[in-house]
Amino acid sequence: MTVFWSVFRRDWLLAFRQNAEFLQPVLFCLLVVTMFPLGIGPSPATLQKVGPGIIWVAALLSSLLALEKLFKQDFLDGSLEQLVLTPGSLPMLALAKVLVHWLVSTLPLLILSPVLALFLNLTWDMYWALLCTLVLGTPLMSLIGAIAVALTAGLNKGGTLLGLLLLPVYIPLLIFATSAVESASLGIPFTGQLAIIGAMLLFAIALTPYAVAYAIKVSQN
Amino acid sequence: MSGDKLTQLKAQELACIKRDKLLFNDLALQVEPGEMLVVAGPNGVGKTSLLRILAGLSAPEDGAIFWNDVSIDNIDSTFRQDLIYIGHKLGFSINLTAIENLRFWMQQRGQVPSEQSIIEVLDELALVGMEDVLVRQMSAGQQRRVALARLWLTPAAIWILDEPLTALDKWGINLLQQKMISHVQAGGIIISTSHQHFAVDIPVRTLALEPNWL
Numbered sequence: 001m002t003v004f005w006s007v008f009r010r011d012w013l014l015a016f017r018q019n020a021e022f023l024q025p026v027l028f029c030l031l032v033v034t035m036f037p038l039g040i041g042p043s044p045a046t047l048q049k050v051g052p053g054i055i056w057v058a059a060l061l062s063s064l065l066a067l068e069k070l071f072k073q074d075f076l077d078g079s080l081e082q083l084v085l086t087p088g089s090l091p092m093l094a095l096a097k098v099l100v101h102w103l104v105s106t107l108p109l110l111i112l113s114p115v116l117a118l119f120l121n122l123t124w125d126m127y128w129a130l131l132c133t134l135v136l137g138t139p140l141m142s143l144i145g146a147i148a149v150a151l152t153a154g155l156n157k158g159g160t161l162l163g164l165l166l167l168p169v170y171i172p173l174l175i176f177a178t179s180a181v182e183s184a185s186l187g188i189p190f191t192g193q194l195a196i197i198g199a200m201l202l203f204a205i206a207l208t209p210y211a212v213a214y215a216i217k218v219s220q221n
Numbered sequence: 222m223s224g225d226k227l228t229q230l231k232a233q234e235l236a237c238i239k240r241d242k243l244l245f246n247d248l249a250l251q252v253e254p255g256e257m258l259v260v261a262g263p264n265g266v267g268k269t270s271l272l273r274i275l276a277g278l279s280a281p282e283d284g285a286i287f288w289n290d291v292s293i294d295n296i297d298s299t300f301r302q303d304l305i306y307i308g309h310k311l312g313f314s315i316n317l318t319a320i321e322n323l324r325f326w327m328q329q330r331g332q333v334p335s336e337q338s339i340i341e342v343l344d345e346l347a348l349v350g351m352e353d354v355l356v357r358q359m360s361a362g363q364q365r366r367v368a369l370a371r372l373w374l375t376p377a378a379i380w381i382l383d384e385p386l387t388a389l390d391k392w393g394i395n396l397l398q399q400k401m402i403s404h405v406q407a408g409g410i411i412i413s414t415s416h417q418h419f420a421v422d423i424p425v426r427t428l429a430l431e432p433n434w435l
Contacts, residue, residue: 006328010317017316017355078310081278085306086329087298221279 003088007096015104022104025066029109032058033116044121051120052130052181060170066105067145068159075153084220091209098146106138129184133177136197143204144169150215228254228378235284237270243433244270257411262430268414269383276306276381303378311368315357319367342373361388379410386417
């Protein structure tokens with residue numbers, strides 16, 4: 001557990017030393033969402049229909065943007081190789097890094113989400129469902145993404161590859177999440193979809209740290 | 222430190238392939254306590270690759286490494302507790318101060334260092350007044366000394382140092398060599414590479430890697 005908290009504190013400190021770089025993905029998401037009403041016309045009914053999908057796709061893409069930086073700096077300056085060599089538990093370390101990453105780059109997005117919902121004319125019920133899916137779904141994206149990021153850490157042009165690797169894996173999440181919001185807009189319960197996303201999240205919390213740890217080791221080869 | 226515990230690093234039949242080229246094959250070595258091994262050879266011959274394999278960072282194409290007669294794949298955490306590896310990269314985050322970096326590194330090794338003990342080590346390495354400076358704002362030589370401060374902070378039976386003299390000034394080189402001598406005399410093991418000559422009056426064994434141009 002000391003490994004977990006020492007990594008947590010270090011990454012937290014680093015996130016704030018890097019000149020608010022962590023706000024980039026949130027700004028990206030905000031920009032994408034604000035462009036849509038301008039692009040497809042301000043009709044409230046249209047926006048309401050496409051709104052949840054837009055917010056989710058924007059969240060997916062901004063998560064990809066943010067994930068790229070998860071291990072990059074540590075790989076370049078050699079911190080990662082020192083971490084591999086310390087006796088501490090590598091999966092714990094991976095979990096701590098992903099948690100900090102989620103807190104600094106995705107949590108602001110959740111805080112911003114009421115504004116996004118307002119832009120796209122979502123009803124209160126739809127917004128509530130959207131928030132639930134985001135709370136459960138974004139940590140899942142970070143956890144799964146971390147595996148691919150650790151694998152591509154040693155590559156120079158990892159960015160494009162990362163998108164190709166990850167977006168297909170994110171599709172089931174996207175489908176369940178938008179279907180939950182759609183159910184909410186029709187006034188039917190959406191607990192089923194939430195339960196599935198929740199189950200995927202629990203599964204990911206239990207297993208992905210081990211996969212990330214292994215991927216980090218492979219990246220050192 | 223090692224004390225009366227047997228510490229011995231042994232490698233058998235090591236092979237390494239990088240970019241489809243065989244760097245070395247069927248390489249065997251054995252390092253006993255109180256011994257220093259210098260890996261020599263021209264650029265690109267596989268010195269760093271060999272050191273990374275011995276540290277357990279990358280996997281050899283073939284062969285195995287034994288720490289006290291147990292394969293390091295099976296005793297990961299004991300071997301890592303006994304090892305300090307300093308590579309080409311600093312291994313530190315440049316956006317943290319020297320103290321923050323060293324404290325984090327110690328915590329990862331399961332130790333809780335006092336700030337005082339870290340400051341004492343930094344003083345010894347002539348980094349007085351640099352305690353609160355971010356590593357990115359230091360000169361190359363100072364950054365190097367922060368990385369080497371690990372050797373002063375905590376005892377470990379085996380040091381693997383890749384080009385440790387790089388960027389150090391005369392005074393720093395001398396200080397490091399003194400430290401290496403006392404480590405070896407206390408029964409420690411050092412495996413190192415350098416294009417500069419180590420001026421140490423302890424027995425040094427040289428392992429010359431030959432270029433294998435095929």
